[in-house]
Amino acid sequence: MKPMSDAFNEAAHPLLRNLDRARTCARMYPPEHPYVEESRRLLTASVEELLLLRDSVTVSISDGDIFVEGHHIPDDGGSFEPLISDLTRRELVSITFVHGITVDELAAFILVSVARPPDLEAMGGVEAALERKAVRGVLIGRKSLALPTDEESRKHAETVRVSRDVYHSAVQAVIEAFAEVSSREMVNLDLVEGVVRMLVSGVLQHPETYLGLSTMKDFHEYTFYHSVNVAILSMLMGSKLRFNEALLHKVGVAALLHDIGKVQMPIEILDKPGRLTPEEFDCMKTHCAKGARILAQHSADPLAILTAAQHHVHYDRGGYPDCDIPEGLHVISHLITIADVYDALTSDRSYRTAMLPDRAMQIIIEGRGTTFHPELTKVFANLTGMFPVGTLVELDTAERAVVCKPNPANIYRPKAKLLTPPGSDTLVSRDVDLTDRDTDGRYLRSIVRSIEPRDHQINVADYV
Ligand SMILES: [Fe+2]
Known part of the structure; x- marks a missing residue:
């Protein structure tokens, strides 16, 4: 190992800091956000400074320590811990920046390095994603994934893999349907019907x-x-309401296409970072009627046409459009409204950040009988629990956990995956049941509160 020169030593710390910062900003903000641009600029400057001294520079991780060009970089204050644990979890054990790397390549690499595992899988893995984005100036080294050894774990891993494929096929079908409408082509409903068949089978x-x-989610x-x-x-x-497969299929098609009218909304209204003006909101309200019209023109199922028109009307008719429906809203419109609002509240939007899942659940429950159908709200609460799947929680043992399975028998005590030790974000594959008690009958663990995953650089979708 060559001795580390003073110049190299002084540049190594900023490189790691700026790599960490660029990855954090890429997770939290859209690519055009000023924070992302600034973080990219700083990382580029750090990489270029080191490449003045060598043809390439390698950041590597081994046994929880981080190295630059094989030299251990002490992490006294623990500030590199999130970077080390995230790269370790992603099995990205070495990253080499090669002389001649461009700013665009660096930006593309950062995005790939923080992509969600299912999205990476859909792209064929990290290497394929970098190849596809023509990133030649970054070489990565990966530790091979340990395959589950027991039969049950293997089956579970396979189920998750297949289900993710189905999920991404469904995303693709929606993208194509929206693209066909905006280019005034006929929507290929066969594609939508096909993915919904897979979704029904998977959900059951x-x-x-x-x-x-x-x-x-994808911002x-x-x-x-x-x-x-x-x-x-x-x-x-x-499925909880014991709908038969044919009805579940209709619900799937209707829900998948409920917002298709948005293709006819101006992009500046759809992506407006602030509150809509009254005129813009009036325009936005027309996506329901427009969606219903598009679906009618394509001879879609009547249920899909109806729910596209009704999904914002609300239980007490307090939403939009203002309409008089003597026979009442269709029950599937009520059902889609709840799912629609819950997912919207828990997603990052251009005008606000995502709400924690339990807070979104509270809003749904508070809206029962006004915005939402009261009986269907109960069904939804029973399905997700008060701490829905994907909620990062703090326990009374000072441990953190990600909720991974609801418990219909006690909606406050789901099953969770433990992050341990206390104060660390490192995941240990350990499932815990929050209904477990000690010999005196006391609960071993209870949820104290939900916490914001971004503050701890945790992508909860990786654990559920
Ligand atoms: Fe909508």
């Missing part, structure tokens, strides 16, 4: 896996992920 066979998948492709999440949550509610 593996409801918990699909409930976990419904926490997936830039919000409408498409949102449509799939609304479809999954609506079908899961339908």
